Structure formats: C-alpha cells, structure tokens
Amino acid sequence: MAETKIKLYGTTWCGGTRSVRQYLDMNNIEYEWIDIDQDEAAAEYVKSVANGYRSVPTLVFPDGSVLVEPSTYDLKEKTKAA
Numbered sequence: 001m002a003e004t005k006i007k008l009y010g011t012t013w014c015g016g017t018r019s020v021r022q023y024l025d026m027n028n029i030e031y032e033w034i035d036i037d038q039d040e041a042a043a044e045y046v047k048s049v050a051n052g053y054r055s056v057p058t059l060v061f062p063d064g065s066v067l068v069e070p071s072t073y074d075l076k077e078k079t080k081a082a
Helices: 015-026 040-049 072-079
Strands: 006-010 031-035 058-060 066-068
Touching (some): 006 015, 006 040, 015 031, 015 072, 040 058, 066 072
Parallel strands (some): 006 031
Antiparallel strands (some): 058 066
C-alpha cells in the first residue's frame, strides 16, 4: 500500500519542528509524527538522509521526496500540491 501521509521526523524540543507541525496543523495537512528521541530506528533513518546528522525537522512526502530543515517558503511550495 502506498504511503498517503507526510512523515514528519522531529523532536519535541526543536523550534523548527514545532513550526512545521503548526504549519501543517493550521493548513489541515495530514502527517505522521515521529519523535526521533523516542524511536532509534527513526533517528537512524534521519541520519541516512541528512548526511549523517540528526537534522530535524525532516519530512518525507508520499512521492518519496525529502525536505530536511526546510524553510517556510520551501515547505509552502512543496505542500501546495499536497
């Protein structure tokens, strides 16, 4: 079954993660929240797509594309089609 939601990898203490969650919530965009402080496999995945760093927020879209620490502009552009 194809993934239909954005996967949002982040931490509770990260301001950027909070901003992305707020943006997605305000725009009624469904996403799956994954706290990398609570899920070691998720933390390893983030490191695999972020040049070895635990960079958050990291978003994985249903089309397979990834945004790592996106600017507000990049997030808005990417979610226009979502």
